Amino acid sequence: MALQWFPGHMHKALKEIKESLRQVDILIEVLDARIPYSSENPEIAKIRGDKPCLKILNKFDLADPAVTLQWQKSLENDRNVFTLTTSSDKPAESKQVLGLLREHFAKKDASIKSINAMITGIPNVGKSTLINILAERTIAKTGNEPAVTKSQQRINLGSGIVLYDTPGVLWPKLENPHSIYRLASSGAVKNTVMEYEDVGFFAADYLIKAYPELMKARFKLDEIPDTELAFLEAAAKQRGAIMRGGRINLHKICEVLINELQAGKLGRISLETPEMVAHEKIEMAAAAKKKAEDKAKRKQRFKDGSLTPDKRDRKEKRVEKREAQSKRMKQGRK
Template sequence: MTIQWYPGHMEKAKRQVAEQLKRVDAAVELVDARIPFSSRNPMLDQILQDKPRVVVLTKSDMADPDVSAQWLRFYEAQGAEAVTLNALQSKGAKPVIDKAEKVTAPIFDKMKQKGIRPRAIRAMILGIPNVGKSTVINRLVGRKTAKTGDKPGITKAQQWLKVGNKMELLDTPGILWPKFEDQMVGYRLAATGAIKDERLDLEDIALYLTRLLKERYPQALKERYRIEELPADDHDLFTQIGSKRGCLQPGGYVDEEQCAALILREFRDGKLGRLSLETPSDHEEKKDTHASSNAEKSSDIMSRDKDADV
C-alpha cells in the first residue's frame, strides 16, 4: 500500500507560513516523541532556513523515556535546541519558553544595542497534523484557546495567542509534505494518527504496527493481550489478538477490520504502555544505507565510463 495525504489546504498553509515568517523571531517545531524523525516535515528546513528554532517532542508521556533521552542527545549533537513536553502536566510550559529565550537571545541583544524597547518573543508554532499542537498551545497559554482532538486537521487557520507577557504564538494548521520518499515514514505517521484513517487500509497499518512492536516491545504485546508466546508469523499474531479481544464474526472467525481498529486505538491511547516506533540509530542506519547505495551507483557509473574510454 502506498501512503500519501496532501490535501489542498496544506499547500495553502505552507504558503501562509512562508509569508508570515518575517513577522516572527523564532519557530517552535512540534514532533511526535514516538516518531521524532518521521514526524519532522522536511519542507520546514527550506521554509524556515536560518530562523531560530526550538524542537518540542510532544506526547512524551506516551513514548519510551529511554528512547526520548536518546533523541534529545541526538538533537544536542546536531546543535539543535530540543525539549520533551508532557502536555498533560502544568510544568511543561516553562522549558519551551526557556529554550525560546535562548535561541532568540542574539536578536534581542541587537535590539537592546539599538535602544529598541524589549517586547515579547514572537514565535510561530508548527507541526504535522495530530502532533498535539492544540493541546500544547492550551498548556502554554494556560487556558483552553485552541480546539483539541485525536484527529488530524483540527486547526484550519492561523491565529495569534499570548503566552503570559513573555511570548506571542502564531498558530498554524498542521502540514504534511507532498511525497513520502520512505514509505515506512508513511506507515509510522498512519499508525500514530497523523493521516486520516478514512484514507488508509487499517488492517495493513495494524499488521505493520504489531510486527514492529513484536520486534521492539514483545512484552507489551504479551501483557496487554495475554499471549504467553508470540507466534513467528505476523498474521497469526494479529488473529490471536483479535480472538483474545473478542473481535469475532459469526462462526468464530476473526473480524480483521475490527481487530485492526482495536490495535490502532489502543496503541494511540497508550494502553500498551510507553512505546517509541523509531530511534536515532534507525535514522543513522538509513543514512548509512543511502550513502552506501549512492557510493555503489557512483562506482558503477565510473566503471562504465572507464570501460567506455578503453
C-alpha cells in the first residue's frame, strides 16, 4: 500500500519542534501502546539527541499487556529514556506523568524548581486527551480523527511545570511497509488515504496468526482458517456481509474488522513486538544495501555507456580524431 500523507502544516510543525526543543528540559513522546515502534516518529529521534525523554505508551487498555511490558524494557535500553503506560479511561494513571517528571529531575538536581517539557505524538495517539487530564481543564481540542491540533501552544500545568504542546506529526516518508499498515490499522491516518481491503487483508493475516482465539471468539468461528481470505469470507458470513448472488462483500467485512480493531472490540491486541521489529530492521537494512548497490551499478553503466562493441569502436575513433585535430591546431599556432 502506498501511503504519503505529510500535509503542509506538519512540515511547519516539525520545523517549530526543532526550534523549540532547545528551550525545554525534557521531551515527552506519546506512543500508541499497540504500535510503539510504528508510532515513534524517527524525525523526533534524530533531533532529540541526549535530551531526557519520557515515552508514554498510551491506549494501554487496548494493547496486549505482556507485549507492552516487552516494549517498555526495550525502549528503556536507550539512554535517558523512561516509560509509562496510560489510558484515557483511567485519568489517575495519566496524572503520574507530573510526578515522574519531578522525580526524574529531583534525582539529578534537587534545586531545580521549574521544568519545561515538550509533548509530541503522531495524530490520533491520544495526546490532546492526556494534556487535558494533566491540565485539569479543556486546553487541547480532542477528536477521534487524526490531525486535530494544528499549532504549537504553551500550557502552564502549575507546580513549576510548563508544557509545550505540538501538532501531531507524521514524517515525510514511511520506510517500513509493515509500519504503514499498522498505522492505518490503528487509526493514525485518515480513512480517506487508505484502502480498506488492502489494510483489512494485512490485519486479518496478522490477527489469525497472533490472536487466533480472540478471532474465533469475536466472529463465532469453530476453527480459524489457514489464510486471511478464508478468514474474511468466514467472518463475512457470520456478520452478513454478503452481496447479491451470495458473493462476499470484502470491502464491508474489512471495514468491520478495522473498525472493531481500532475500538478494542476484538480484545487487547498489540500489532508488533520488539522481536518482530528487530527482524524487520534487518530486512530493511538488507533492502537498503541492495538498493544502494543497484544504484551504483546503474551509475557505472551510465558512466560507461550501454554501447555495443561496434559503437564503442566508433566512439573511440571519434575521440582519437578529436585529439589528433586538437594536436594539429596547437602545432599550427606555433
